[in-house]
Amino acid sequence: MKEALDFTGRTVLVVGGSSGIGNGIAQAFRAHGAAVHVWGTRASAADYKADEGSDMTGLEYTQMDVSDFAAIEAHKPPFATLDVLVLAQGTVIYRKGEFRMDGFTKVMDVNLNSLMACALKFRDMLAAAKGSLITISSTAAYHSTRGNPAYNASKTGAVGLTRTLAEAWAGEGIRVNGIAPGLVDTKLTKVTTENPERLAASLQNIPLGRLGTPADMAGVVLFLASPLSAYVVGQTLPVDGGLIL
Template sequence: MIGLDFAGKTALVVGGSTGIGNAAAQMFREAGATVHVTGTRADAAAYEGTDGDLTGLTYHRLDIGDRNAVTAFDPGIAGLDALVIAAGMVMYKRAEFEIENFEKVISANLTGFMQLSTKFLPQLRAAKGSIVNVGSVASFKGVVGQPAYSASKGGLRTLTRSLAMAFAGDGVRVNLVAPGLIRTKMTEVTWGNEARAVATEAAIPLKRLGEPRDVGGAILFLCSDIAAYITGESILIDGGATA
């Protein structure tokens, strides 16, 4: 499709070892890009048997919640056409109500995004590239059991808008995708329970859960020249659930 040809371009997908990030990384590769991904495990081999496919991708280890690790991170990229930040953290059983856990989630889901965006601005400026942050439907509403997750994702939405304005003069666009329930390891607590899955699907107008590539397609669109006049926007990808 015209505009979705990434031949000769470079993409870095932070959190691209599994889930939504991995789907986007593979779609960039299929579209001709050179793709770098990050994950928290020691090496690519450690992801065998997971929901990640690292075929054709260059893997780097990175904990986005570790400020020193982000500072030291150097994937050796001179020009960057697409920076996708898909890493994230969520805790269950009200663990986020403990302040230490609250801070960990905020660090991974918000501070790390800011640090990476400013760190790679020179490479993005050189290529007139694009940043896509992976938020959530929680970017638009509270989540009773995950106050840190919802606070971080809400903050990420306004951070996206702020950076879109700040980076526009550099020719760098910044947007956000906000997935609903997507079938990944992180959300298995819901779709892995048959009763919960059935009830959730019934409430979605399209009557199915989302798949990682559903989000990956929107990410590629936002990074493409088709979306050249779009910045500071957030796209909900939830099968119409919030409609």
């Protein structure tokens, strides 16, 4: 069991690994021996602060706008092999901003279209390594989110993309799976976590009675990237404390 979660000698890229869930995943892989690279939107790793939920210790950082698909295609990665690709990028626009086409398109490009751009970019490396591709969707994929049509559509689309790439690429040795986090305490959920009434109402719907943490998400991602899940293909596992039960 312990050996199955040893990623020593493995290379991992976490897109969106500079903060939030992605950062927790990146640090978990580093703690288990991997050489971990992360992509983020800011100019340098020093631009991320611990009080914002970022720990860049020991991570190799690259700035990348994932909505710029040409930039992804042209990127020359600083590693020659890749064993695990985690696609944790995500954004949301509140105050009805996703009901305008510019806002809708922005969220779809970051949350869904960039998943395909990144998957295509690193497909050959993952096939050579018989590696794992892991998407980070959301339990929003399983119910409506009235104020955020693009967020919902993109996360629902991520589940479908995960299934389809899994079937398409399994023969190449690439295992594609995903997780669907519930309510996790990150900067994207502050509209809920910093509103006492909204937070209390949300916690009532979570059987475990607490928010999720990036570490909760990271444990399941480590499992999906390890030999422990060698026969798991195309699945998106809810990691939500029972929220969608």
